[in-house]
Amino acid sequence: MKKNYLPFAALLTGTVLWLACANDPAGTTKAPSAATGSAAVQSGQSAVQDDESRKDVVKTAMVSADHTTLVKALQAAGYVDALSNAGPFTVFAPVNAAFDKLPAGTLAALLKPEKKDDLRNILEYHVYIGVLKPETLTDGQTFGQANGNNISITVKDGKTMVNGASITASVPVSNGIIHVVDAVLLPPEK
Structure with a gap:
Protein backbone atom coordinates (compact mmCIF):
# COMPACT_ATOMS: atom_id res chain seq x y z
CA MET A 1 0.00 0.00 0.00
CA LYS A 2 1.42 3.36 -1.08
CA LYS A 3 1.10 6.29 1.25
CA ASN A 4 0.55 9.77 -0.09
CA TYR A 5 2.13 12.38 2.16
CA LEU A 6 1.15 15.36 -0.01
CA PRO A 7 -2.10 16.17 1.88
CA PHE A 8 -0.21 15.98 5.20
CA ALA A 9 2.53 18.31 3.91
CA ALA A 10 -0.06 20.81 2.65
CA LEU A 11 -1.87 20.72 5.99
CA LEU A 12 1.40 21.21 7.89
CA THR A 13 2.43 24.14 5.67
CA GLY A 14 -1.00 25.77 6.07
CA THR A 15 -0.84 25.37 9.85
CA VAL A 16 2.62 26.95 10.04
CA LEU A 17 1.53 29.93 7.92
CA TRP A 18 -1.66 30.33 9.96
CA LEU A 19 0.35 30.32 13.20
CA ALA A 20 2.79 32.87 11.79
CA CYS A 21 -0.05 35.19 10.80
CA ALA A 22 -1.96 34.64 14.05
CA ASN A 23 1.13 35.64 16.03
CA ASP A 24 1.70 38.70 13.86
CA PRO A 25 -1.34 40.96 14.31
CA ALA A 26 0.43 43.89 12.66
CA GLY A 27 0.78 41.87 9.48
CA THR A 28 4.53 42.29 9.18
CA THR A 29 5.22 38.66 8.25
CA LYS A 30 5.99 38.34 4.57
CA ALA A 31 5.34 35.28 2.49
CA PRO A 32 8.25 33.75 0.63
CA SER A 33 8.91 35.40 -2.70
CA ALA A 34 8.96 33.27 -5.81
CA ALA A 35 12.21 34.83 -7.00
CA THR A 36 14.28 34.34 -3.86
CA GLY A 37 12.48 31.65 -1.94
CA SER A 38 12.94 33.62 1.26
CA ALA A 39 10.72 35.87 3.32
CA ALA A 40 13.02 38.87 3.51
CA VAL A 41 16.12 40.34 1.99
CA GLN A 42 19.04 38.29 3.22
CA SER A 43 21.49 40.13 5.46
CA GLY A 44 24.51 39.00 7.38
Missing part, protein backbone atom coordinates in the same frame (compact mmCIF):
# COMPACT_ATOMS: atom_id res chain seq x y z
CA GLN A 45 25.23 39.11 11.08
CA SER A 46 25.93 42.85 10.91
CA ALA A 47 22.21 43.49 10.29
CA VAL A 48 21.15 41.95 13.60
CA GLN A 49 19.65 44.65 15.82
CA ASP A 50 20.68 44.31 19.48
CA ASP A 51 20.82 47.34 21.72
CA GLU A 52 21.15 45.32 24.94
CA SER A 53 24.34 43.28 24.52
CA ARG A 54 27.94 44.43 24.30
CA LYS A 55 28.71 45.50 20.74
CA ASP A 56 30.82 43.36 18.39
CA VAL A 57 34.04 44.44 16.66
CA VAL A 58 32.32 46.22 13.78
CA LYS A 59 29.57 47.92 15.77
CA THR A 60 32.18 49.19 18.23
CA ALA A 61 34.34 50.57 15.42
CA MET A 62 31.31 52.17 13.78
CA VAL A 63 30.62 54.34 16.82
CA SER A 64 34.26 55.37 17.21
CA ALA A 65 35.13 58.71 15.64
CA ASP A 66 38.76 57.50 15.48
CA HIS A 67 37.97 54.47 13.30
CA THR A 68 35.90 55.81 10.40
CA THR A 69 38.64 54.99 7.89
CA LEU A 70 38.91 51.42 9.18
CA VAL A 71 35.14 50.99 8.87
CA LYS A 72 35.25 52.34 5.31
CA ALA A 73 38.01 49.83 4.50
CA LEU A 74 36.04 46.95 6.06
CA GLN A 75 33.02 47.91 3.98
CA ALA A 76 35.06 48.12 0.77
CA ALA A 77 36.60 44.71 1.48
CA GLY A 78 33.24 43.13 2.26
CA TYR A 79 34.33 42.17 5.78
CA VAL A 80 31.62 43.83 7.87
CA ASP A 81 29.63 40.61 8.26
CA ALA A 82 32.70 38.45 8.81
CA LEU A 83 33.86 40.53 11.78
CA SER A 84 30.31 40.72 13.14
CA ASN A 85 30.20 36.93 13.54
CA ALA A 86 30.80 35.11 16.82
CA GLY A 87 34.58 35.01 16.53
CA PRO A 88 36.47 35.14 18.77
CA PHE A 89 38.68 37.77 17.15
CA THR A 90 41.54 39.98 18.20
CA VAL A 91 41.58 43.01 15.93
CA PHE A 92 44.48 45.44 15.85
CA ALA A 93 42.49 48.51 14.81
CA PRO A 94 44.43 51.43 13.31
CA VAL A 95 43.08 54.89 14.08
CA ASN A 96 42.32 57.36 11.29
CA ALA A 97 45.65 59.12 11.86
CA ALA A 98 47.44 55.81 11.22
CA PHE A 99 45.92 55.63 7.74
CA ASP A 100 47.00 59.25 7.18
CA LYS A 101 50.63 58.12 7.68
CA LEU A 102 50.46 55.88 4.58
CA PRO A 103 52.10 57.27 1.44
CA ALA A 104 49.85 59.69 -0.47
CA GLY A 105 47.25 57.92 -2.60
CA THR A 106 47.75 54.49 -1.00
CA LEU A 107 44.44 54.37 0.83
CA ALA A 108 42.45 55.73 -2.14
CA ALA A 109 44.02 53.08 -4.37
CA LEU A 110 43.28 50.26 -1.89
CA LEU A 111 39.61 51.26 -1.69
CA LYS A 112 39.14 50.72 -5.44
CA PRO A 113 37.30 47.51 -6.41
CA GLU A 114 40.24 46.22 -8.45
CA LYS A 115 42.45 46.36 -5.31
CA LYS A 116 40.02 44.43 -3.11
CA ASP A 117 42.38 41.44 -2.72
CA ASP A 118 45.24 43.71 -1.59
CA LEU A 119 42.94 45.50 0.87
CA ARG A 120 41.70 42.17 2.23
CA ASN A 121 45.27 40.95 2.72
CA ILE A 122 46.12 44.06 4.75
CA LEU A 123 42.93 43.89 6.83
CA GLU A 124 43.40 40.17 7.50
CA TYR A 125 46.89 40.98 8.76
CA HIS A 126 45.17 42.96 11.53
CA VAL A 127 43.06 40.00 12.69
CA TYR A 128 44.00 37.10 14.95
CA ILE A 129 41.50 34.26 15.37
CA GLY A 130 41.19 34.03 19.15
CA VAL A 131 41.41 36.48 22.02
CA LEU A 132 44.74 38.03 22.97
CA LYS A 133 44.15 39.91 26.21
CA PRO A 134 46.58 42.72 27.04
CA GLU A 135 47.95 40.86 30.06
CA THR A 136 48.85 37.85 27.89
CA LEU A 137 50.97 39.84 25.43
CA THR A 138 54.65 39.50 26.29
CA ASP A 139 57.90 40.50 24.65
CA GLY A 140 59.03 38.25 21.80
CA GLN A 141 55.71 36.55 21.05
CA THR A 142 54.61 35.95 17.47
CA PHE A 143 51.08 35.24 16.33
CA GLY A 144 49.73 33.93 13.05
CA GLN A 145 47.21 36.30 11.54
CA ALA A 146 44.15 35.59 9.39
CA ASN A 147 46.15 36.23 6.19
CA GLY A 148 48.75 33.58 7.09
CA ASN A 149 51.55 35.97 8.07
CA ASN A 150 52.94 36.52 11.58
CA ILE A 151 53.02 39.60 13.77
CA SER A 152 55.55 40.20 16.53
CA ILE A 153 54.89 41.59 20.00
CA THR A 154 57.42 43.83 21.70
CA VAL A 155 57.15 45.15 25.25
CA LYS A 156 59.53 47.93 26.22
CA ASP A 157 59.28 50.27 29.20
CA GLY A 158 55.74 49.04 29.87
CA LYS A 159 54.59 49.87 26.34
CA THR A 160 53.22 47.03 24.21
CA MET A 161 53.74 47.17 20.47
CA VAL A 162 52.78 45.00 17.54
CA ASN A 163 55.22 45.17 14.61
CA GLY A 164 56.39 48.52 16.01
CA ALA A 165 52.89 50.02 16.26
CA SER A 166 51.92 51.03 19.79
CA ILE A 167 48.81 49.54 21.34
CA THR A 168 47.16 52.64 22.82
CA ALA A 169 43.97 51.02 24.18
CA SER A 170 42.25 47.67 24.47
CA VAL A 171 38.48 47.31 24.24
CA PRO A 172 36.66 44.04 25.05
CA VAL A 173 33.80 43.38 22.63
CA SER A 174 31.14 40.69 22.38
CA ASN A 175 33.14 38.65 19.86
CA GLY A 176 36.68 39.24 21.10
CA ILE A 177 38.88 42.24 21.75
CA ILE A 178 40.04 45.32 19.87
CA HIS A 179 43.56 46.65 20.41
CA VAL A 180 43.75 50.21 19.12
CA VAL A 181 47.05 50.80 17.28
CA ASP A 182 48.72 53.96 16.02
CA ALA A 183 49.96 52.55 12.70
CA VAL A 184 48.65 50.40 9.86
CA LEU A 185 50.24 46.94 9.94
CA LEU A 186 51.56 46.09 6.50
CA PRO A 187 52.12 42.40 5.74
CA PRO A 188 55.49 41.29 4.42
CA GLU A 189 55.91 41.31 0.63
CA LYS A 190 55.18 37.96 -1.00
Whole structure:
Protein backbone atom coordinates (compact mmCIF):
# COMPACT_ATOMS: atom_id res chain seq x y z
CA MET A 1 0.00 0.00 0.00
CA LYS A 2 1.42 3.36 -1.08
CA LYS A 3 1.10 6.29 1.25
CA ASN A 4 0.55 9.77 -0.09
CA TYR A 5 2.13 12.38 2.16
CA LEU A 6 1.15 15.36 -0.01
CA PRO A 7 -2.10 16.17 1.88
CA PHE A 8 -0.21 15.98 5.20
CA ALA A 9 2.53 18.31 3.91
CA ALA A 10 -0.06 20.81 2.65
CA LEU A 11 -1.87 20.72 5.99
CA LEU A 12 1.40 21.21 7.89
CA THR A 13 2.43 24.14 5.67
CA GLY A 14 -1.00 25.77 6.07
CA THR A 15 -0.84 25.37 9.85
CA VAL A 16 2.62 26.95 10.04
CA LEU A 17 1.53 29.93 7.92
CA TRP A 18 -1.66 30.33 9.96
CA LEU A 19 0.35 30.32 13.20
CA ALA A 20 2.79 32.87 11.79
CA CYS A 21 -0.05 35.19 10.80
CA ALA A 22 -1.96 34.64 14.05
CA ASN A 23 1.13 35.64 16.03
CA ASP A 24 1.70 38.70 13.86
CA PRO A 25 -1.34 40.96 14.31
CA ALA A 26 0.43 43.89 12.66
CA GLY A 27 0.78 41.87 9.48
CA THR A 28 4.53 42.29 9.18
CA THR A 29 5.22 38.66 8.25
CA LYS A 30 5.99 38.34 4.57
CA ALA A 31 5.34 35.28 2.49
CA PRO A 32 8.25 33.75 0.63
CA SER A 33 8.91 35.40 -2.70
CA ALA A 34 8.96 33.27 -5.81
CA ALA A 35 12.21 34.83 -7.00
CA THR A 36 14.28 34.34 -3.86
CA GLY A 37 12.48 31.65 -1.94
CA SER A 38 12.94 33.62 1.26
CA ALA A 39 10.72 35.87 3.32
CA ALA A 40 13.02 38.87 3.51
CA VAL A 41 16.12 40.34 1.99
CA GLN A 42 19.04 38.29 3.22
CA SER A 43 21.49 40.13 5.46
CA GLY A 44 24.51 39.00 7.38
CA GLN A 45 25.23 39.11 11.08
CA SER A 46 25.93 42.85 10.91
CA ALA A 47 22.21 43.49 10.29
CA VAL A 48 21.15 41.95 13.60
CA GLN A 49 19.65 44.65 15.82
CA ASP A 50 20.68 44.31 19.48
CA ASP A 51 20.82 47.34 21.72
CA GLU A 52 21.15 45.32 24.94
CA SER A 53 24.34 43.28 24.52
CA ARG A 54 27.94 44.43 24.30
CA LYS A 55 28.71 45.50 20.74
CA ASP A 56 30.82 43.36 18.39
CA VAL A 57 34.04 44.44 16.66
CA VAL A 58 32.32 46.22 13.78
CA LYS A 59 29.57 47.92 15.77
CA THR A 60 32.18 49.19 18.23
CA ALA A 61 34.34 50.57 15.42
CA MET A 62 31.31 52.17 13.78
CA VAL A 63 30.62 54.34 16.82
CA SER A 64 34.26 55.37 17.21
CA ALA A 65 35.13 58.71 15.64
CA ASP A 66 38.76 57.50 15.48
CA HIS A 67 37.97 54.47 13.30
CA THR A 68 35.90 55.81 10.40
CA THR A 69 38.64 54.99 7.89
CA LEU A 70 38.91 51.42 9.18
CA VAL A 71 35.14 50.99 8.87
CA LYS A 72 35.25 52.34 5.31
CA ALA A 73 38.01 49.83 4.50
CA LEU A 74 36.04 46.95 6.06
CA GLN A 75 33.02 47.91 3.98
CA ALA A 76 35.06 48.12 0.77
CA ALA A 77 36.60 44.71 1.48
CA GLY A 78 33.24 43.13 2.26
CA TYR A 79 34.33 42.17 5.78
CA VAL A 80 31.62 43.83 7.87
CA ASP A 81 29.63 40.61 8.26
CA ALA A 82 32.70 38.45 8.81
CA LEU A 83 33.86 40.53 11.78
CA SER A 84 30.31 40.72 13.14
CA ASN A 85 30.20 36.93 13.54
CA ALA A 86 30.80 35.11 16.82
CA GLY A 87 34.58 35.01 16.53
CA PRO A 88 36.47 35.14 18.77
CA PHE A 89 38.68 37.77 17.15
CA THR A 90 41.54 39.98 18.20
CA VAL A 91 41.58 43.01 15.93
CA PHE A 92 44.48 45.44 15.85
CA ALA A 93 42.49 48.51 14.81
CA PRO A 94 44.43 51.43 13.31
CA VAL A 95 43.08 54.89 14.08
CA ASN A 96 42.32 57.36 11.29
CA ALA A 97 45.65 59.12 11.86
CA ALA A 98 47.44 55.81 11.22
CA PHE A 99 45.92 55.63 7.74
CA ASP A 100 47.00 59.25 7.18
CA LYS A 101 50.63 58.12 7.68
CA LEU A 102 50.46 55.88 4.58
CA PRO A 103 52.10 57.27 1.44
CA ALA A 104 49.85 59.69 -0.47
CA GLY A 105 47.25 57.92 -2.60
CA THR A 106 47.75 54.49 -1.00
CA LEU A 107 44.44 54.37 0.83
CA ALA A 108 42.45 55.73 -2.14
CA ALA A 109 44.02 53.08 -4.37
CA LEU A 110 43.28 50.26 -1.89
CA LEU A 111 39.61 51.26 -1.69
CA LYS A 112 39.14 50.72 -5.44
CA PRO A 113 37.30 47.51 -6.41
CA GLU A 114 40.24 46.22 -8.45
CA LYS A 115 42.45 46.36 -5.31
CA LYS A 116 40.02 44.43 -3.11
CA ASP A 117 42.38 41.44 -2.72
CA ASP A 118 45.24 43.71 -1.59
CA LEU A 119 42.94 45.50 0.87
CA ARG A 120 41.70 42.17 2.23
CA ASN A 121 45.27 40.95 2.72
CA ILE A 122 46.12 44.06 4.75
CA LEU A 123 42.93 43.89 6.83
CA GLU A 124 43.40 40.17 7.50
CA TYR A 125 46.89 40.98 8.76
CA HIS A 126 45.17 42.96 11.53
CA VAL A 127 43.06 40.00 12.69
CA TYR A 128 44.00 37.10 14.95
CA ILE A 129 41.50 34.26 15.37
CA GLY A 130 41.19 34.03 19.15
CA VAL A 131 41.41 36.48 22.02
CA LEU A 132 44.74 38.03 22.97
CA LYS A 133 44.15 39.91 26.21
CA PRO A 134 46.58 42.72 27.04
CA GLU A 135 47.95 40.86 30.06
CA THR A 136 48.85 37.85 27.89
CA LEU A 137 50.97 39.84 25.43
CA THR A 138 54.65 39.50 26.29
CA ASP A 139 57.90 40.50 24.65
CA GLY A 140 59.03 38.25 21.80
CA GLN A 141 55.71 36.55 21.05
CA THR A 142 54.61 35.95 17.47
CA PHE A 143 51.08 35.24 16.33
CA GLY A 144 49.73 33.93 13.05
CA GLN A 145 47.21 36.30 11.54
CA ALA A 146 44.15 35.59 9.39
CA ASN A 147 46.15 36.23 6.19
CA GLY A 148 48.75 33.58 7.09
CA ASN A 149 51.55 35.97 8.07
CA ASN A 150 52.94 36.52 11.58
CA ILE A 151 53.02 39.60 13.77
CA SER A 152 55.55 40.20 16.53
CA ILE A 153 54.89 41.59 20.00
CA THR A 154 57.42 43.83 21.70
CA VAL A 155 57.15 45.15 25.25
CA LYS A 156 59.53 47.93 26.22
CA ASP A 157 59.28 50.27 29.20
CA GLY A 158 55.74 49.04 29.87
CA LYS A 159 54.59 49.87 26.34
CA THR A 160 53.22 47.03 24.21
CA MET A 161 53.74 47.17 20.47
CA VAL A 162 52.78 45.00 17.54
CA ASN A 163 55.22 45.17 14.61
CA GLY A 164 56.39 48.52 16.01
CA ALA A 165 52.89 50.02 16.26
CA SER A 166 51.92 51.03 19.79
CA ILE A 167 48.81 49.54 21.34
CA THR A 168 47.16 52.64 22.82
CA ALA A 169 43.97 51.02 24.18
CA SER A 170 42.25 47.67 24.47
CA VAL A 171 38.48 47.31 24.24
CA PRO A 172 36.66 44.04 25.05
CA VAL A 173 33.80 43.38 22.63
CA SER A 174 31.14 40.69 22.38
CA ASN A 175 33.14 38.65 19.86
CA GLY A 176 36.68 39.24 21.10
CA ILE A 177 38.88 42.24 21.75
CA ILE A 178 40.04 45.32 19.87
CA HIS A 179 43.56 46.65 20.41
CA VAL A 180 43.75 50.21 19.12
CA VAL A 181 47.05 50.80 17.28
CA ASP A 182 48.72 53.96 16.02
CA ALA A 183 49.96 52.55 12.70
CA VAL A 184 48.65 50.40 9.86
CA LEU A 185 50.24 46.94 9.94
CA LEU A 186 51.56 46.09 6.50
CA PRO A 187 52.12 42.40 5.74
CA PRO A 188 55.49 41.29 4.42
CA GLU A 189 55.91 41.31 0.63
CA LYS A 190 55.18 37.96 -1.00
